[in-house]
Amino acid sequence: MGGVSSSATEFRAGFACFVGRPNVGKSTLMNALVGSKVAITSTKPQTTRRAIRGIVNRPDAQLVVVDTPGLHRPRTLLGERLDSLVLSTLTEVDVIGFCLPADEAIGKGDRFIAEKLAAVKKTPVIAIVTKCDLAGRERVAEQLLAVSRLGEFAEIIPVSAAAGEQLDVLARELIARLPVSPPLYPGGELTDEPEQVLVGELIREAALEGVRDELPHSIAVVVEEMAPREGRDDLLDVYAQMFVERPSQKAIVIGPKGARLKDVGSRARAQIEALLGTHVYLDLxxxxxxxxxRDPKQLRRLGFYD
Structure with a gap:
């Protein structure tokens, strides 16, 4: 503990990332830490497509959180692209948060990731037991023990993003492992993602709500144009295309007489207005x-680069 007091006055800044199999609460946790909705969250697995950065600004530190897609055994070219994105991210950050939910038994996917993390020698890994509000105290204690057997971790921290429990402890432990550095992003920004990317993600989130089949893997959104309407500074025009893989999926997204698409548009518009603080006209x-x-050319066109 000797070095803590001397470093307490020094500003720290650096990068952390969360990894875990799909749908273990990584995006929700990042949003709770940052205090603003910057990564899309959904009850559907595999919704996060990009390493979205959220920025936690504190008087003594700046923690830049990179939210990665879920690490999983790839089945498609997109899956391989997503996994290589995760693994390259792991080598570029100062600390890794390995997320495992309290309410589910440790499975093959968690062990697969633990093996990958064991190979990342130089970066400290904090195991984060998420969704503790969904499990009783006894179950959380069992999970903490099970996680400790998975590998060597710098810390194991139980949290609940939904209830706001232990987030300060987690932030403190992540920040303690950052290098002494001036802020990396000035001006109190919450994310360095271009606004068009965030808007596309919000549209995608609205489209995923309530859909019960294969759609999560099959929707991509491209915001073609985003600009203030001529002669008005209180209205933003957003033109976006939603891409699906088959005509049957298009019919599901549009819904009977266009009702579902209309609902998606109005929910997405409300989220975009909250994000940007202006009225929005959304053409979807x-x-x-x-x-x-599965098509490299189309993946590039839709923003998934090699």
């Missing part, structure tokens, strides 16, 4: 891009 179209997840 749906197109079929056949098997885009």
């Amino acid at each position: 179209r749906v197109k079929v891009a056949k098997d885009w997840q």
